Amino acid sequence: MKYGFSERVKYLKSSAVRDILKVINQGNIISFAGGLPEEKLFPVEAVDQAFHKAITTNPKTLQYGETEGVPALRKAIAERMKQKGLDRPIEDILITSGSQQAIDLFSNVMFNQGDVILTENPTYLAALQVFETYETDVVPVDADEDGMVIADLEEKIQRLRPKCIYVVPTYSNPTGKVWSLKRRKQLLALAQKYHVVIFEDDPYGELQFDQEGAPPSIASMDDQDLVLYTSTFSKTVVPAVRMGWIVGPHQIIRIMAQAKQATDLHTNSISQHAFVHLLEDFDLEAHIQLIRDTYYQRMLVMKRLLDEVDMEGLTYIEPKGGMFFWVTLPEEINTTQLLDKAVEAGVAFVPGAPFYVNHPKQNTLRLNFTNATPDVIEEGMRKFVQVLEDYKVHA
Amino acid sequence: MKYGFSERVKYLKSSAVRDILKVINQGNIISFAGGLPEEKLFPVEAVDQAFHKAITTNPKTLQYGETEGVPALRKAIAERMKQKGLDRPIEDILITSGSQQAIDLFSNVMFNQGDVILTENPTYLAALQVFETYETDVVPVDADEDGMVIADLEEKIQRLRPKCIYVVPTYSNPTGKVWSLKRRKQLLALAQKYHVVIFEDDPYGELQFDQEGAPPSIASMDDQDLVLYTSTFSKTVVPAVRMGWIVGPHQIIRIMAQAKQATDLHTNSISQHAFVHLLEDFDLEAHIQLIRDTYYQRMLVMKRLLDEVDMEGLTYIEPKGGMFFWVTLPEEINTTQLLDKAVEAGVAFVPGAPFYVNHPKQNTLRLNFTNATPDVIEEGMRKFVQVLEDYKVHA
CATH class of the missing domain: 3.90.1150.10 (Aspartate Aminotransferase, domain 1)
Structure with missing residues (x-):
């Protein structure tokens, strides 16, 4: 057939x-x-207790929920983000089914066929997969150990007028690299100069091996509403729950929420409520x-x-x-x-x-x-x- | 900005x-x-116990899972479907984040701009929303109390060469109507004659008020691999888990799984394992x-x-x-x-x-x-x- x-x-x-x-x-x-x-x-026991609380405390937890996510979870995430220097109101946060969905929803509302996306090379392959399905034109930027090479980045921004710069600047998949603070600032300055949106994908940022950790997220330094930042509990708690979030300019987050409504109504809200309890009761740090x-x-x-x-x-x-x-x-x-x-x-x-x-x-x-x-x-x-x-x- | x-x-x-x-x-x-x-x-207690089992029995339950869904859940759903006359191997079943995602993934892999979809009118508005985002041309077919009017359906199939016929034939949202057996068979015969895919959306099929229930699903009568059937546990267990499935021609299901991989990797698998236990331990009937x-x-x-x-x-x-x-x-x-x-x-x-x-x-x-x-x-x-x-x- x-x-x-x-x-x-x-x-x-x-x-x-x-x-x-x-x-x-x-x-x-x-x-x-x-x-x-x-x-x-x-943390099996903590996850078990968190789900038990989520399921038994209030039957409304088991009802349909808001597309944007459970408000208490968005609040808890906003607080965690704030501790890391990224201060955003909960209206700027969307709960997603893993950060993979954040990449997909962002692509859905941003990209037309032929739009240019600048990326590192190599980079996260499942992001490349998504970008391809939207028939975009992904163009790699030269990089060294500190991040993208700024001269090449600026030349490509000027010449190709990209819609977005996609980066995994912290302990990246696949290369394990960390962008320097200077390079992060330079990237942001260029994005602001040419008005290009940055998509900062950060699933690994908390998995640091040294005392000082990585430089601040690019999103935390953005004062012009140009950076979207996504992360997940997949690496710090458990992957099976598909619990990610994206934070950024409200205009974009709001439209992504509309796209999500058509896609799957909302993220599993038993799990969202469980994470509210987990973040309260468990010493995640x-x-x-x-x-x-x-x-x-x-x-x-x-x-x-x-x-x-x-x-x-x-x-x-x-x-x-x-x-x-x-x-x-x-x-x-x-x-x-x-x-x-x-x-x-x-x-x-x-x-x-x-x-x-x-x-x-x-x-x-x-x-x-x-x-x-x-x-x-x-x-x-x-x-x-x-x-x-x-x-x-x-x- | x-x-x-x-x-x-x-x-x-x-x-x-x-x-x-x-x-x-x-x-x-x-x-x-x-x-x-x-x-x-x-069923709060049953859901609570099912999640407790899912979380504590095997840590692998909390790991990343297969895009197609947890095999044991697909098997359990295949058995439930079989009892209702819809006999499909588990390879033809994809677990989705609610049946809303089944509609979206199906649309993603099937529709180009301008493709014609025939629907009832009125019909499920969140399906219309999805069809619109894929820039399709949705055309309503006349209906009476037994379902679509077959003459109008055939005329529109001949004239418009639709890619798909979308129906909610059992206790529909919004009209509460049930298609007669005869009309189901006539729809299927026309779909087969003109080689048009049917999308049968059935979230309410189990909520019957009389002894005999509704006629068999259209999918259960399909011997030519033309019907996709989606349902959900949202109305029979709880909505918060976003637990839906779609069953149909393997070629289409397989490609939908690839689309799902880019979209969100896989459906929350703690919930999937919980449903395996729920279907075993709880008297869902x-x-x-x-x-x-x-x-x-x-x-x-x-x-x-x-x-x-x-x-x-x-x-x-x-x-x-x-x-x-x-x-x-x-x-x-x-x-x-x-x-x-x-x-x-x-x-x-x-x-x-x-x-x-x-x-x-x-x-x-x-x-x-x-x-x-x-x-x-x-x-x-x-x-x-x-x-x-x-x-x-x-x-």
Whole structure:
């Protein structure tokens, strides 16, 4: 049977990472491929109690809710954001089904076919996926270790008149990089000069490994209503609840809420009420510190094993937070081909190519260090190192 | 500050009903306006236990999940559907964040600008909203008490080559109508003859008031993979969880899952696991019978009061299930204007106009009978009758 699909479906493809994960999850393979938080750290008891309270305190909690989100949750998030320097009234906050939905709703209300979006390269691939489905023109900006290269950014803003600059400036997926304060300010200044909206995607910002943490969010420095900021509880509490939020200019948030109404009426409100209780009753800051410490130790184990690899041309970015190592291998190694060997050897990673807007560097890969214990990381990395050694011999 | 929004936002508007509800909820008004189930019937204890099990049994429940939905829930839904004559493998089922998301995802993968969708008129207004945002051309088909008029349907299929026929054939919102078996078969035969996809929206199908219930779903009679069927637990369990599903041709479901992946990764999976437990541990059939009995009694109260109105030209459809009375007043009465008087008098309804594709009948209105106790219905209807009487006198 043939169906007449929309033109849009041309741009839909299953996420490369999720497809890899499906294969990997079937075998007995140590996986550094996913972007999964550690299940053992999930605050099960606190989540359980929060849901129990949410469900039993008031039957209205189980009724249809407001599209914008449960007011008490928006208030609690506004307070958390304010502590991080981002001071916005609750009218400027929309609760979303994960920050993925924030990216989609924003794209829905902002982009026409052919609109230009400037991004880092590589960048979060599921954002690229969304941008593609809206038939936008995604253009990468040169970057160094501190963030986008400002000269290239300004040249592209002037020439291409972008609708939006999409950035993951803090412990980014996939590269683990952190933008410097100076570069954040320069980006904001350019956005203000040319009146371009910035979309700041920050799922990992709280997962810092050092005392001082990352520089302030770009949104927190915005005094001209040009930055939208999205984050999520997926990495700090649990992913299954799909609990994200977006904060920004009221005009845009309001229209995104209208789009959300047509899309799914509102985000699961039992979960929203549960998060109200969780944020009241549970010491989330202490919990986040536990996550940071655990992930930091795991990162160090992976780093130690990476340092043992005797391979000229292998470089990596040491993450100051977040969940990933971004590894560059000698140019002659294609990591998509390498993955087959790795899976044979019982270990998996994600090839870097799908994270690129264009001209993918085929010799890059992403390693996740948050979903395996130090022992398993050690075991998996020994396999990975062996695969690299073998590849070298046969090449 | 001016922002460059997408062309799409032109078609976005806040739901008229939700806007009315916001005003009404602020005052001390008896509301027959919403489409809310009765909170007192929510199976709080069962929901509480189901979530407790889902959260505490296995931490993997709290991890990221599959876009298509939790397999055990899809299996449980497949079994429920099969008992109702709709036999589909779990691969043909997608879990959605409410059936609203099923309508949106379907529209996303099917419709290009200008595609024709045939609908009843009036019909579910939030579906009309979605269809508008995809810039489709929605064309109403004539209907009588048994469903669409087949001659008009065939003429429009031949002339307009629609991409889809959208129907709410069972205890519809807003009219409360039920399509006859014959008309269902005729619709399906025409869809097959001209190869048009049917979207069968069935949120109310289980809320029957008589022993025999409604005729089988159109999807259950489809042997040519042309019908998509969506339903939800919003009306039979609780709405807050946003737990819907869609079942249909695998090709379409698969592409909808890809669209969902970009949209929100997956539906809240704590809730999905909770529903697996709920469907195992809780006597949902007995619970649904309780809902039916309660709503039937309330419907009878409202009917009795409607029958007391002494107004020539007032007619209504007696619902055989569902949640609504659809009332037609004498042609000279504009129900949008009448609503102001009603709210002044302390009672609210929804004017019929927003449910129409075009040429709204301004003398229609929808009354919900499920969210108020018989006493309150009686009190509210007495106010409503008084408003009608006064209007007559002043007109």
